[in-house]
Amino acid sequence: MMIFDFSGKNAIVVGAASGIGKAIALQLADNGANVWCGDISEAGVSATVDEMKNKSEAKYGYSVCNVSQKESVAALFQDAASAFGEINIVVNSAGVFMPKRLLEATPEDIKKHLDINLMGIVYGCQLALETMIKQGTGGKIVNISSVGGRQGEAKSPFYALGKGAVLNWSQSVALYGAPHGINCNTVCPGIIKTPMWDTILEADSGGDPNVDKEELFNQIVRARTPLGRAQTAEEMAYAVAFFCSEYADAIVGQALNVDGGDKLN
Numbered sequence: 001m002m003i004f005d006f007s008g009k010n011a012i013v014v015g016a017a018s019g020i021g022k023a024i025a026l027q028l029a030d031n032g033a034n035v036w037c038g039d040i041s042e043a044g045v046s047a048t049v050d051e052m053k054n055k056s057e058a059k060y061g062y063s064v065c066n067v068s069q070k071e072s073v074a075a076l077f078q079d080a081a082s083a084f085g086e087i088n089i090v091v092n093s094a095g096v097f098m099p100k101r102l103l104e105a106t107p108e109d110i111k112k113h114l115d116i117n118l119m120g121i122v123y124g125c126q127l128a129l130e131t132m133i134k135q136g137t138g139g140k141i142v143n144i145s146s147v148g149g150r151q152g153e154a155k156s157p158f159y160a161l162g163k164g165a166v167l168n169w170s171q172s173v174a175l176y177g178a179p180h181g182i183n184c185n186t187v188c189p190g191i192i193k194t195p196m197w198d199t200i201l202e203a204d205s206g207g208d209p210n211v212d213k214e215e216l217f218n219q220i221v222r223a224r225t226p227l228g229r230a231q232t233a234e235e236m237a238y239a240v241a242f243f244c245s246e247y248a249d250a251i252v253g254q255a256l257n258v259d260g261g262d263k264l265n
């Protein structure tokens, strides 16, 4: 069902092989956009594109890309521009979870993590701004942070560090882009049972194979969520699609929690 009309709009979704990024790519495709997908997982991203091809006559494609390397993200933008011409929408969703505690992580661990969760978004936004400003027709940029970026975290301080920095960075991108008619906003997901939760539950169970991971997940959801349930990747995609739509033309540099009431800021 079409909720928004992105017919004739060209989108890039980075991190589209799995979970939230995949749901975003499918949501934009459902609403008529041409979608170019990027991800480090070729098997995953090609499967997302195959799924989209069954949906409509719009154009889809993918590039394998490692967001921690700017030249790799630049090649993805080049591929998308060659296929579509203009780029109107860019969504940066690629990310990983980092369970190490504050004094456990080596400088290499920290760099590797921030190269993906922070620098990946920095490069994606730089390329989006350059491309959209050159085109001169405005655009929409949406970054995926996390409620985990809203405050410090004892169990996952480096994840919080990267996601918190994404909130600040997105405001800078919004201020730079606004005079050019480019809106940058952020979605902060709460708890969505994607493959990322395999890493979180493994860490939270202390690697104990006897811990019932499903029950642990449900306990975490109950403890954190006033709404009483986990959220879905599709619910994240609705919020992203709204930010990408004309109805959000006046929204600049905002971060929206989609988290069932977990965080109220």
Ligand SMILES: NC(=O)c1ccc[n+]([C@@H]2O[C@H](COP(=O)([O-])OP(=O)(O)OC[C@H]3O[C@@H](n4cnc5c(N)ncnc54)[C@H](O)[C@@H]3O)[C@@H](O)[C@H]2O)c1
Binding pocket: 014, 015, 016, 017, 018, 019, 020, 021, 038, 039, 040, 041, 044, 065, 066, 067, 068, 093, 094, 095, 096, 097, 116, 144, 145, 146, 147, 148, 188, 189, 190, 191, 192, 193, 194, 195, 196, 197
């Ligand atoms: N699932 C949640 O509960 C939750 C909550 C808050 C925020 N988030 C954020 O949502 C975003 C999507 O996560 P998800 O839950 O869908 O997880 P996921 O693991 O399902 O998807 C993450 C995607 O990023 C890709 N990726 C990882 N490293 C990459 C790299 N170096 N280059 C390119 N692609 C790379 C993966 O291949 C995968 O397709 C992430 O930024 C995550 O931090 C998720």
